[in-house]
Amino acid sequence: MVALTFPDGARRDYPNGITGLEVAKKISPSLAKRTVAMALDGVLADLSDPIERDASIEFVARDDPRALELIRHDCAHVMAEAVQTLFPGTQVTIGPVIENGFYYDFFRNQPFTPEDFPAIEKKMREIITRDRPFTKEVWSREQAKKVFRDRGENFKLELVDAIPPGEELKIYKQGDWFDLCRGPHMTSVGKVGSAFKLMKIAGAYWRGDSNNPMLTRIYGTAWAAQDELDQYIHRLEEAEKRDHRRLGREMDLFHFQEEAPGAVFWHAKGWTLFEALIAYMRRRQQETGYLEVNTPQLMDSALWVASGHMEKYREMMFLTESREDDERVFTIKPMNCPGHVQIFKNGLKSYRDLPLKLAEFGKVHRFEPSGALHGLMRVRAFTQDDAHVFVTEDQIAAECILINDLILSIYMDFGFDDVRIKFSDRPQKRIGEDAVWDKAEAALMSALKASGRPWTLNAGEGAFYGPKLEYVLRDAIGREWQCGTVQVDLNLPGRLGAFHIAPSGEKVMPVMIHQANFGSLERFIGILIEHYAGHLPLWLSPAQALVCTITSDADAYASEVVAAAKRAGIRAEADLRNEKISYKVREHSLAKIPVLLVVGKKEAAERAVSIRRLGSEQQSVMPLDAALRALAAEATPPDLKRTREAA
């Protein structure tokens, strides 16, 4: 007998080996009918599975949120059957569920195109309407290999071999078609329903390894109901509207062009934003004891050989080739750290100088693979807010805690309060003694604990020279972006011959903590644009206020308003063009100008302004002085607000 505990707390005994379906039937035929799967001790399982141990049991209906991944997984199988039916000779590989949908990787000599989608979707609907039950069989390895070999399914053959011995080899059938699969699945194909859509096609390496053949991946999305699918499509369209590449153009912030792949042409407005970020960070660093420095863009390649970068990242570095009569090769810096070590080394350092915190807004160049480039998010030339904290081994933990506090407080100021931390520990390929790794990892762990933030372990993903923390922001529409990083480096100072004089009088190598808060300024700006959908907070907005005249009668007053606004510290301009006010409002709204100050005869006479905020149709008329005071207060960066309030 097995004892099953139901969600209401009831506990009943059943014969050992009874299936979930039989249990459901005994309770009520209607329950059995609407159940598509079960959860045993919270783990989804086939309803046809025999139950052979005591467990809690829940019946999962199709509209249960947990059924969604089953719908998607079943839909992937349906798509695979449809593709193999329509395109004989296509080999199937794997087809997992992913966020918002599923994909299936196929191998076929001739690639698919989106024009194939309607036919595939039509065939899928036929298969779903046919509504065959999903049945599971457990095959022997020999049987599976013979079947897949006979069918020319070479990739499946490999998958069979990859299944660890002892694990069952399960085959799910849906009518004549079947697939090797871990399961579980719903009771029948018809449960997939009709709220699905094929989305896109892309290449993907077999087993994710770029040495392997490229497969064709078809992505699809599937939902329990049509309105959920519609909402999902709507969300995608909204995300598209936030695209920083498009907003960057519309807001006149920056552009790219062919001659400089992966490098940004910052326009005046974009550069204003860039500078606002730097000014902010500079203040935060100054108040926490960082010293800003600046190091050369080009340094002799020998330095990069010594640092170890040349060996590991040669392919990713830009080198100079300048004059025929000078064979000396320089490297355009891909990182700031070796430069900072040079500053540390210049002049004898004492333990009394530690911790020494050097910071630089350093522009680095990396030869990123062409396929990786993506707007501001992944570029070849970017600016890091890069700091290196030189400490003794004993100071690592305390400094990491301070850095962690600083980083989290910075993100709050930019409206990111949902931050996750990833902890990456020692990788396979690494340098340095395990004892020192132990110490460094423990230090980061203490910072993690002190932060009280959720964190996850990224096992083995640390840098070759030390463990690291990575800060992942969640934006307004739930996407995650990795930004800041704290890396303990036990290696580079030694490689570059940095030391300090310890209290004992001995020369001792310092430990270096690499720290980036924004990470890449370019990328952070991209994230800000998308997070705010272009509606930047006033303190960051490059153009804060635009004074628009109703008619030319107000030109003189408008100029006065602009001058007064500038005196109040507000970035303001005037629009005196001979256009209707509706036209101006529309144009500046599209350009995401946060504040429109409309002035006509009336305002000029009263020394007032009519304020219209971006995203609102409301207007409020205020006396000029009061309006500017309010705007100036709102435009104050959050850190300055804090210091003023404290004073």
Added chain:
RNA sequence: GCUGGCGUAGCUCAGUGGUAGAGCACUCCCUUGGUAAGGGAGAGGUCGACAGUUCAAUCCUGUCCGCCAGCACCA
């Protein structure tokens, strides 16, 4: 880097083996209008680059560059 797609005016996009079009934007003129497009006229393109096929290439073929999606990569 790999696979697939794309590259025509500042932007969004039509189009054709016989040297190109729309809307918006731009310039000028008219309009002085109270909160998301007033009217008229005009100008603007080596059709990504280089080869090849052809009497003739923006169109067909090849190579390269760039962009987009995904994969791989990301010190």
